[in-house]
Amino acid sequence: MHGTATITPSTALRTIPRDQHTISRKDISPNALRVLYRLRDAGFQAYLVGGAVRDLLVGGHPKDFDVATDATPEQVRQQFRNCRLIGRRFRLAHVVFGREIIEVATFRANVDDGSGDREMDNGRLVRDNVYGTVEDDAVRRDFTANALYYAIDDFSVRDYVGGFEDTMARRLKLIGDPEQRYREDPVRMLRAVRLAAKLNFEIDADTAAPIAPLAPLLAEAAPARLFEEILKLFLSGHSVASFEGLERFGLLKVLFPETAAALASNRSGALRRMVLAGLAGTDQRVANDEPVSPAFLFALLLWPAYCRALMGLQAQGVHAEEAQRRAADRVTLHQLNTVALPRRFSLPMQEIWLLQTRFGNRQRKRVMRLLSHPRFRAAFDFLVLRLAASPEHAEDVAFWREAQTQSGEELAVALGVAPAADAIIDEDAPPSKRRRRRRRRSTAASPE
The missing domain is CATH 1.10.3090.10 (cca-adding enzyme, domain 2)
Structure with a gap:
């Protein structure tokens, strides 16, 4: 259905046990571990998710550690006095430990339940606060490499969309239909270039193909958001590769x-x-x-x-x-x-x-x-x-x-x-x- 964000890739769970991956708790922020254990002890599901899991798998040293949970933002706040809730478009909990912030997001569903908490505008996702399961959460993330979940129960990595294989192959692949995902949020095209540059990943052929034709959509993104994205592209230590990626995919002439x-x-x-x-x-x-x-x-x-x-x-x-x-x-x-x-x-x-x-x-x-x-x-x-x-x-x-x-x-x-x-x-x-x-x-x- 065009104009919605309904994506139904297969979500067969693959569990990668501890002896088959390289993630160690000693490389994870102690504060992130604190959040994971407290949420688990309170009866909630909680996983380390996204970029931190991806980076640890390829030998990187993540600066930010994000947590995904079935606890609502309000329930997260009840567990932590040092917690503040932020965002309207995408409600999140920030658990603050001095200068470090652990971002805690509730599993998002990928459907509109009619509550008004999921809102599309001309194919763009402008509000997303319909909660769901970890499987729902995995398929609504952008790239397969960002949809990996590290579980503290058994120290395994949970993969619902083939992200482990893609990460090991250093391949960046969108979840779902690439053109639809870019239309939902054109800034994803910049994220693809930035992550490929940062991680030295190849952008999957199907993920790369729509970028040049859809590049003009970037001109409709908020100028303030594009300024922030440009700083991420060029001030993260991989600016040469980022610049070459922008040229290659026709994004430089838009930015x-x-x-x-x-x-x-x-x-x-x-x-x-x-x-x-x-x-x-x-x-x-x-x-x-x-x-x-x-x-x-x-x-x-x-x-x-x-x-x-x-x-x-x-x-x-x-x-x-x-x-x-x-x-x-x-x-x-x-x-x-x-x-x-x-x-x-x-x-x-x-x-x-x-x-x-x-x-x-x-x-x-x-x-x-x-x-x-x-x-x-x-x-x-x-x-x-x-x-x-x-x-x-x-x-x-x-x-x-x-x-x-x-x-x-x-x-x-x-x-x-x-x-x-x-x-x-x-x-x-x-x-x-x-x-x-x-x-x-x-x-x-x-x-x-």
């Missing part, structure tokens, strides 16, 4: 239409090399447990779009500095149609772009002012990335790398000028209130 167009028209491939180099650096920072700014990430992802817009404006005869500002505003505004990029990220993103033209200036006052700019370090890191696209920036990178280590006097010598008597005053002084035209020639528009 970042102007970037996709710019990459397609950049025959040398220099812009794509730069984006991939930046994403590889992002992955390295995540691996080193170093912070990554969403502003820097979006500056990277939208840089091809900015370069293309800037070149277009300059070709129309717009003055360089004005063209830079207009290009930055235009790209940001257009991107907001798809992704809700908060101003706390879009403004620093634009600053990173606009500072690029100032790296070619060797006037002492301007050098000192740029070095003291709060966005200097991010802008310099971005300049270094541009070397992946074009060697023409090598001289600027070398100068500014050295400049950061030099005293004011050493810098003056390097610039070939005598240190000014008022050097300290100049360095600390705020920029002049009257805005100066910065540069005559732009380097940011280079087609890299």
